[in-house]
Amino acid sequence: MRFRVGMRVAVAGLVLVAAGCGSSEDGPDAGLEKFYSQNVTWGSCEGFSSGQILAEVGMQCAKVTVPVDYSKLDGDTAQIAVSRLAASGAKVGSMLTNPGGPGGVGLTMPVMFAKSEVAQRFDVIGVDVRGLGSSTPKVVCRTPEEFTAERTDLDTDMSPAGIAQTEKEHRELVAKCVERTGTEFLSHVGTVDVARDFDVIRAALGDEKLTYFGVSYGSRLGSTIASLYPERIRAMVLDGGVDPANDSMVDLELMATGFQTAFEAYAADCAKAADCPLGTDPAQSTARLRGLVNPLIERPVPAGDRQLGFMDAQSALLNSLYSPLYWPDLTKGLTELTQGRGDTLIATADLFASSEFVERDLQMAVLCREDARVTDRAEAAAQDRRIRATAPILDDGHGSDQAPLDVCAIWPVPAADKAGQDYTGLPPTLAVATTGDPATPYQGGVNLARALGSKLITYEGVQHGAAGVGIACVDEPVTRYLVDLTVPQEDLRCAAA
Template sequence: MRRSLTLFLVLPVLASCTSVLTGSPTPGTVLEQRGPAGTVPAGLERFYGQQLGWGDCADYATTGTTRSQYKNKKSIECARLEVPLDYAKPDDRTIKLGLLRQKATGDRIGSLLLNPGGPGGSGMSAAASLGVQVGKTALGERFDLVGFDPRGVGASQPQVRCLTDTERDADRLDVDLDTSPAGVAQTEAENKAFAEKCAATTGAELLANVGTRDVVRDLDVMRSALGDEKLTYLGYSYGTHIGAGYAAAFPGNVRALVLDGAVDPTQNQVESLIAQGAGFQKAFDAFAAWCAQRQDCSLGKDPAGASKAFRDLTLPLAQRPVDVGSRKLSYNDAITGAIQAMYSEELWGPLNAGLTELKNNSGQVLLQLADAYYDRDAEGKYSSITDAFTAIKCVDEPRVTDRAVIDDVARRYKAAAPFLDDGNPAVGALDSCAFWPVPPSVQETKPVAGLPPVLVISTTGDPATPYQAGVNLAKELGGGLLTYEGNQHTVYLQGNECVDPAADAYLIDLKLPDPGKVCS
């Protein structure tokens, strides 16, 4: 199944007028009511002031990865927050969002809410991963670190689900490189079937209300239920889009926003996709230059020839996938594995090893990299991120059905990222969003009066959200810009001795870095 225009993520209310009760608490659960706090929209008082039942996180794990993260970890606790499925009908059906918290160890300012991006990424998993490092810092002393799974994602109930694990494995083997009229028609039929399956499995009502517009509303409920009059928020990648959306919808409710790896507010989805293609090519060129200095470089000693060498190595997989135990490495997975490695210099070594393996007709490392991208665990279970990614993108952006535009995108993307050129004519197919069963619900991100200073962090060699996007977002929001010189996607809380203290000082003391500050 080809997605040509996407970027490379119930229970009724049982309540009094001020508290939503989410069922009988399980043994060991501690009920806590800190809200309502700050501004509360009329008609939503029972959500903004609800009790949260905090307890062991084991029951919130949905994958092998999260089971390992949450098991016997005493420093974290989990709860579920109840919100309206449709904010236009708050007295109708409700859904639940998963929250994971690591409490402040010192003089607490409030909660630091975290979203890792995607769309479709688990904030609970991200908070559990960051917890040990954050807990030893001034940030961990002053803030409860709270990760949330957005609606439809991870531990939130219900999940967006479109494909079974077996169907997802099969989808990854479906190359879809035939750009003849018959090939395009077949791809579009598959994409239409995928959209229909999503609607049948997940339900159109959830799909219609799973976008950023509604996540922004959920974030404000979270703020209040956690007892914070103003929101302190950290968003990575797509999480910056959530943060910008919140700034537009609730500017007076913002205390501090750190937005790392910005989605460009000035570009439409087509321009963003082309810019991202150029970003991945820039990262690949940096990888090729690094590789060329090694004796064991899989792509040869001439960086200028690396794109061709990569294509020559991977394109045969389109006809002859490589056996990897009981599975196969497809052309799609080889490309996905390479893209995964572009997110961090730490993965350049594994990518080089995987490409060397491929020369010897082996595909284990590249398949592992692709599995990491799709969040497939060792048991063969997938998280909800891939299905949620499509569902959220399809309602967050206007659908594109003009075939001339789609063909132009294919042409421009090939030119922007030649290492990913599959050698076929630049012909596109309607993606699943063109057949989506519910209309878009686009979230405005234009800033309005009353927004306090925010901090945008942008990395010069970021492949997925190129540097200029951060420059543009900082300008759009009237905020500060912190530049990091490096080759990776996002940087804050990854141990950089320049970035981390600067962003910590902003979150704790509301002090922006000096204008023009650059870290490396």
């Protein structure tokens, strides 16, 4: 669907999770002993993704072996790439992390803790989940050249011929996924598979219980781990949380609302300046935005020796709403657009199109495995209309009573069921939610905390995720919980000083 193509779903975690259950006993599951008892051999990160960055902060890398199919323990195995920022002080244990996505590159995530007390007391572990980055096998559907070509493929023609062409492209993409990855592995890249991998990694590292920090989709992974292995958890922080009970289509529409709200916050801030490219009346900002961006569908503008088209402009816009840190560059890019240039916006689109943040093929494989599948064109169009009404910043002016079925509608492996939501035996956990989070709206974090019985830290701001980024009123209670297991006596609420 065009909304999903044009918008970076990368950190949202809008997925259903696969069915499955793990043992709640503290020992290894039957038949998994050889995986749980393996030795992790740490060494150089040369040859791993982002190896130079990891080396610069003194990190080490290794691989952990897991079964591809946990129902066939003597079958094929996968190698999960892990990184370690070793504890610099008295060590509590290991802390496994996940940056979201699904498909967020994980080996560099420990870097965000490098100057914190958490890194003094824990070996902070980054993980490229199965199918991603330096882990093998890897999910591969598109070549870099094919990714680049997709950035100019608008799919805005809603005539019968246009819909047929878009669906033909989707079938071709699915065929490439099957050819380059295989249906067997595509059937085993779901959240439950990754949750089981994390339990194997925990045991292989020598930790009796898991300490975990997950953001965005990482909260969906965390709640899945909590449902599978509640008694094997020591501490768990889930930031930018996703309601574990939500159907993913509900999440997608909530996400649209979140991005519209974040845009309105950006526009109000921009309007304080007389030279704001959206004008000084925030009420007119969405209309002014669409007046700048939608013409790019027919008439791209120069961007250095290239051209800025609609898809790249929309990508730059939406990704810039993840944090106020990106707002100045967005203003610069929109100002250039009023002058008929796209240099800054295409540079922003380039940045977020790179695999430095999210690997799109794995993301697609997980979303299509776990999303509710829309197989009726009229239903797809109705959802499209609801999203456009809720978030007019996403309206390209090409709505219709029909819409093409997306890739997930014809995905070559069966859809997964939801995981269980029984958290009996789970120790106290901690959730963090931001009131103006565009990608995982605040209520999802509230519902996640309620489901897990977590204490909730509410941060009043407009950004995606709030822990570990230098906000003292969030980081201090998070650190005390992780290190000392000191749980806040009540829910907390704070804003930046």
